[in-house]
Amino acid sequence: AQSVSQHNHHVILSEAASLELGCNYSYGGTVNLFWYVQYPGQHLQLLLKYFSGDPLVKGIKGFEAEFIKSKFSFNLRKPSVQWSDTAEYFCAVNPSGGSYIPTFGRGTSLIVHP
Amino acid sequence: EAQVTQNPRYLITVTGKKLTVTCSQNMNHEYMSWYRQDPGLGLRQIYYSMNVEVTDKGDVPEGYKVSRKEKRNFPLILESPSPNQTSLYFCASFSGFLPGELFFGEGSRLTVL
Numbered sequence: 001a002q003s004v005s006q007h008n009h010h011v012i013l014s015e016a017a018s019l020e021l022g023c024n025y026s027y028g029g030t031v032n033l034f035w036y037v038q039y040p041g042q043h044l045q046l047l048l049k050y051f052s053g054d055p056l057v058k059g060i061k062g063f064e065a066e067f068i069k070s071k072f073s074f075n076l077r078k079p080s081v082q083w084s085d086t087a088e089y090f091c092a093v094n095p096s097g098g099s100y101i102p103t104f105g106r107g108t109s110l111i112v113h114p
Numbered sequence: 115e116a117q118v119t120q121n122p123r124y125l126i127t128v129t130g131k132k133l134t135v136t137c138s139q140n141m142n143h144e145y146m147s148w149y150r151q152d153p154g155l156g157l158r159q160i161y162y163s164m165n166v167e168v169t170d171k172g173d174v175p176e177g178y179k180v181s182r183k184e185k186r187n188f189p190l191i192l193e194s195p196s197p198n199q200t201s202l203y204f205c206a207s208f209s210g211f212l213p214g215e216l217f218f219g220e221g222s223r224l225t226v227l
Contacts, residue, residue, distance in 0.1 A: 009154070034215065043204060043218040044157075090157060092216075102216065104149075106156035 002027035004093050006105035013081055014113050021076040021108050023065075023091035030096040033074040035065055038088040038107075047089070050074065051096070061085070083114045116141045120205050120219035127195055128227050135190045135222050137205035143217070144210040146188040147172070148180065150201040151221075157204070163188055164210075195226040 007022045025031065035047040048059025055067040065076045074091060088109050094102040118139045127133055139146065147162040149172075159172030163182040177199055179191040188207075192199060202223050206216040 006156075036216075043220050044206075044216070045218070046215040049215060101159075101162065104157040106154070 002031070002093050002095065002103050004091055004103050004105035006089075006091055006108050008108045009106065010109045010111075012111045012113065015083055016080050017112075019076070019078040019081045019085070019110070021089055021091075021110070023074045023076065023105060025072050025074070025091075025093040025103075027072075027093060027095060031093050032096055033065070033067060034092040034094075034102070035059065035063070035074075035076050036090045036092060036104075038090065040087065044090065047076070081110075081112045083112050086110060086112045116217065118205055118207050118217050118219035120203075120222045122222060123220060124223050126225045126227065129196055130194050133192050133195060133224075135192075135203060135205075135224070137188045137190065137219060138186050139188075139205075139207040139217070140186065141207060141209065141217065142185065143207035144185070145208040146182070147206045147208075147216070148178070148188070148190045149204045149206065150174065151204060152201050160190065160203075192224075195224075197226050200224060200226050 003026045005024045033050045036044040037047045038044045048057050050057045050067045058064045063078050067074050088107045090107045091105040092102045121136045144165045148160040149157045158174045160178050161180040163169045169180050204221050205219040208216050
């Protein structure tokens with residue numbers, strides 16, 4: 001079974017700082033990768049996804065993620081964070097073939113100070 | 115508007131009093147799932163369903179039941195709730211076509227006293 005590790009559990013930044021949240025997965029086959037965001041008091045929503053092609057994926061609100069197959073990683077980045085980016089971020093993985101049973105990481109709580 | 119609707123959004127109950135959290139989606143999705151979210155533990159899958167009358171256990175199924183009699187509905191049943199089931203619950207659906215995304219409901223915050 002696949003697993004997902006998010007190494008940063010809590011991140012605190014000031015506005016305009018750069019962000020990188022780590023995500024590593026363990027699975028030997030082809031995967032689809034996702035980042036979801038949960039703003040305070042809200043449900044999860046998709047930030048970006050990768051399934052094939054260019055390993056650098058751009059999502060909403062200036063976020064991007066890079067899939068590095070050799071490192072089993074899918075790190076999320078943003079060059080300059082805003083106070084409104086304060087949220088919890090979840091990385092998710094599911095195998096490309098077979099049943100769709102996504103596995104989520106434990107999440108990273110991001111607080112951005114104005 | 116495409117959405118996943120959960121009810122109730124908030125509930126306080128007592129140990130042992132059966133309750134049901136409903137989940138309905140209007141996107142004709144085949145796949146539906148229930149998660150619980152707890153601080154420091156992230157999202158953990160309780161049960162999922164690949165289609166009508168097809169359900170299976172996730173990572174933390176103990177104390178929960180589900181049913182999938184219709185494609186749009188996937189209720190979560192707590193037959194005898196206990197305080198350790200106090201949590202935030204999310205229902206999610208997915209079309210079944212990869213690489214697809216999960217669509218989440220607004221969440222149901224349950225407190226068991």
